[in-house]
């Protein structure tokens with residue numbers, strides 16, 4: 001079984017005063033998911049503060065899109081119920097802060113009708129996510145950070161592609177998301193390594209390019225990807 005390409009612009013770089021129209025603009029341009037960066041400023045995790053459940057709830061009133069929430073917080077379990085109630089679709093937590101309670105966390109995410117994912121920072125070895133993917137109650141996506149989490153506009157770390165290659169070889173049908181510094185010069189590298197979910201700042205011009213990386217005239221660039229009509233109609 002293969003995986004399908006997903007283009008998920010990060011709304012972190014959008015105009016927050018016009019979030020609903022920014023989201024519509026991304027979706028009209030062909031985005032599959034909207035990536036929502038939820039950060040709480042904390043000295044040991046990210047030095048930034050972004051959006052929370054009230055913003056997700058407001059955005060949900062304007063769109064039925066899959067809201068792919070990436071939790072850059074030290075206590076993700078506290079956000080499961082509020083985000084579930086707000087209408088989040090995906091809930092991706094960081095492995096670095098969930099070593100003690102990932103099983104409970106996955107269970108709680110699923111019982112709040114969201115899709116669980118696990119993220120890892122650039123310095124975290126890929127082996128740390130294996131138990132969460134191999135579990136009887138597994139995560140459904142691994143997010144490989146290609147910058148230090150915290151801010152948009154940073155430089156892509158090509159050395160993270162080794163993690164993606166290893167993951168893809170081990171898990172042919174897993175959703176593998178990459179996030180940070182992705183754009184016309186790096187998307188192809190990530191897709192070739194095996195990533196199928198591409199997050200990049202909500203600069204609409206990259207979306208058609210990202211789609212091209214996954215298939216020109218319908219043929220797929222990488223063998224693990226399966227065509228999904230919406231993604232390959234340019």
Ligand SMILES: O=C(CO)[C@@H](O)[C@H](O)COP(=O)(O)O
Pocket residue numbers: 010012013035037070147148149150151152153154179180181182199200201
């Ligand atoms: O999670 C993050 C940053 O921590 C990302 O989602 C970025 O917001 C992506 O932005 P670019 O690197 O594409 O500018």
